[in-house]
Amino acid sequence: MYELIVAVGNPGSQYENTKHNVAWTILEDSKYFSTLNWKSKFKGLYAEFQFKTQKIWILKPQTFMNLSGESVQPFMQFYKIAPEKILVIHDELDIPLGQIHFKMGGGLAGHNGLKSIVAHLGTDQFARMRIGIGKPIHGSVSDWVLSPFRGDDLIIWEKTKEKCSEALIECIQFGLNTVSGKWNKKNLS
DSSP states (O other): OOSSEOOOOSSSGGGTTTTTGGGHHHHHHOOOTOOOEEEETTTTTEEEEEEETTTEEEEEEEEEETHHHHHHHHHHHHHHHOOOGGGEEEEEETTTTTTTTEEOOOOTTTOHHHHHHHHTTOOSSEEEEEEEEOOOSSSHHHHHHHHHHHHHHHHHHHHHHHHHHHHHHHHHHOOOHHHHHTTTOOOOO
């Protein structure tokens, strides 16, 4: 069972609803997580989530994506949480929009938020919920991740984010192996 769920993103109104902030959007729009009581510490916002009889911490680093580890590491240290008890939710360019993938450890696919967490923890052995945002057809990756979903992509995202919330709860309840088989590489939209 996870003790900490980390949702990475960028603080500030200019980043709300951007592709880089899909993890935050899932929490904010979810019936399970939308009423959490957030507190500020460890360079982030954190809340306690009660699932059945277990307390799980939710952390939204406020350091900007590329420095996420500066929030995650001191939080883990303070609450004595092992890396394998963490689930990081993040956007993923290499996964098509409308899909999510769960995995433990592995490559970072150029994701600077993950790079920062790995650098601060000294390991990549934490669980991940990778939310597909797809790649830009033209233009820069930076412009792509820092822009909102539009047109047909917005319709797909609206359907996907509801299912992401369900998948997250199932991951908390049943674990990574179970949800990987059910959700990975399935079109959710």
